[in-house]
Amino acid sequence: MFVYEKKLQYPVKIKNTNPKLASIIITQYGGPDGELGASLRYLSQRYSMPYPELKALLTDIGTEELGHLEMIGTIVHQLTRNLTEEQIKTGGFDTYFVDRTAGVYPTSASGFPWSAASMAVKGDLIADLTEDLAAEQKARATYDNILRLSDDPDVNDAIKFLRAREVVHFQRFGEGLRLAKDKMDEKNVYFLNPSFDQ
Amino acid sequence: MQMENSNPNTPVTPSTPSTPSVPTTPSTPSASCGTNAGSLPGCCAPLAFPYVPMQSTNPVRFGRMEALQTGTLFPGLDLPFKAAIQAKTKLANTALVELMALDFAIDELGLYLVTHAQDQEALQLYWSYIKLANEGREKYQKMYGPLLQTDLTPEDGYIWLKDPWPWDEGGND
Numbered sequence: 001m002f003v004y005e006k007k008l009q010y011p012v013k014i015k016n017t018n019p020k021l022a023s024i025i026i027t028q029y030g031g032p033d034g035e036l037g038a039s040l041r042y043l044s045q046r047y048s049m050p051y052p053e054l055k056a057l058l059t060d061i062g063t064e065e066l067g068h069l070e071m072i073g074t075i076v077h078q079l080t081r082n083l084t085e086e087q088i089k090t091g092g093f094d095t096y097f098v099d100r101t102a103g104v105y106p107t108s109a110s111g112f113p114w115s116a117a118s119m120a121v122k123g124d125l126i127a128d129l130t131e132d133l134a135a136e137q138k139a140r141a142t143y144d145n146i147l148r149l150s151d152d153p154d155v156n157d158a159i160k161f162l163r164a165r166e167v168v169h170f171q172r173f174g175e176g177l178r179l180a181k182d183k184m185d186e187k188n189v190y191f192l193n194p195s196f197d198q
Numbered sequence: 199m200q201m202e203n204s205n206p207n208t209p210v211t212p213s214t215p216s217t218p219s220v221p222t223t224p225s226t227p228s229a230s231c232g233t234n235a236g237s238l239p240g241c242c243a244p245l246a247f248p249y250v251p252m253q254s255t256n257p258v259r260f261g262r263m264e265a266l267q268t269g270t271l272f273p274g275l276d277l278p279f280k281a282a283i284q285a286k287t288k289l290a291n292t293a294l295v296e297l298m299a300l301d302f303a304i305d306e307l308g309l310y311l312v313t314h315a316q317d318q319e320a321l322q323l324y325w326s327y328i329k330l331a332n333e334g335r336e337k338y339q340k341m342y343g344p345l346l347q348t349d350l351t352p353e354d355g356y357i358w359l360k361d362p363w364p365w366d367e368g369g370n371d
Contacts, residue, residue: 006346009302144279168272173250175314179313
């Protein structure tokens with residue numbers, strides 16, 4: 001089960017309101033390569049993992065991603081605090097504001113609501129872990145793009161932390177795949193699916 | 199890079215040199231590949247399978263505060279984006295940040311141990327950080343209230359409700 005701890009993984013302290021930046025960063029809350037999709041992808045894939053290292057990797061990383069979802073929600077919330085009437089009309093936030101006010105909703109920056117179609121569960125460890133390697137790279141690239149678009153040092157501080165985690169997770173998923181390979185058919189890893197075939 | 203050694207309770211970092219080493223041949227055992235490189239399965243790996251090198255065992259580590267500021271405990275995995283290369287943020291030395299740093303080192307070591315369960319030094323370090331974090335957690339709760347809904351705290355009443363929550367203004371002070 002899950003137990004909530006009343007603290008963030010990394011401190012988020014944003015001094016300046018910036019609704020335009022919030023409307024970009026929301027994409028890591030509910031966009032195609034965001035933290036909601038990451039956590040659900042890993043926490044769902046873990047059920048069909050045949051080896052303890054892989055069950056642990058997907059549980060631990062999936063849980064950490066929930067903590068990242070909370071950090072992104074906090075960034076968006078703090079960027080949209082105490083908005084003035086002028087700020088809700090300008091700065092590209094109006095189309096978000098009309099539907100959600102200053103609530104935090106899982107959507108991509110373009111307005112497409114979070115979709116399970118942006119993630120996959122194949123029930124095959126090579127397919128799923130290879131997807132996870134790509135997912136970490138797509139999230140890393142999104143954080144690169146956020147760093148290109150943002151000049152708020154308070155925001156960038158937290159974004160840099162989140163980006164660094166994607167690199168570490170990529171490494172661990174790669175190592176997990178390697179450990180799994182040692183347990184699979186020596187001559188042909190595709191001979192059977194250890195997630196399904198006995 | 200700053201290694202942690204001022205606190206006698208602090209786990210020691212390994213004596214591996216901090217200078218980046220030249221990647222070695224794939225057949226070298228993982229322990230000798232250095233900070234920025236890892237081992238591949240021999241010099242002729244099977245086709246049609248992706249490989250990420252295994253990180254060397256007992257890898258060089260940052261001190262826990264620098265690890266939190268960097269986003270990884272391991273200098274070998276510190277690969278920042280060009281737009282983000284600037285002085286590392288100096289995090290305020292609060293009870294909360296100190297606890298975050300300990301919990302982060304534990305998370306990072308725990309994840310490393312998933313794929314390196316035989317690394318005894320990392321395992322020892324993991325348990326010593328957990329001990330430190332348990333002490334830090336108790337201190338934090340006495341000052342600021344519960345982290346878990348079920349934490350016992352000295353204040354009267356149902357302190358779980360107390361503002362600020364982590365996303366509120368002042369929630370990370």
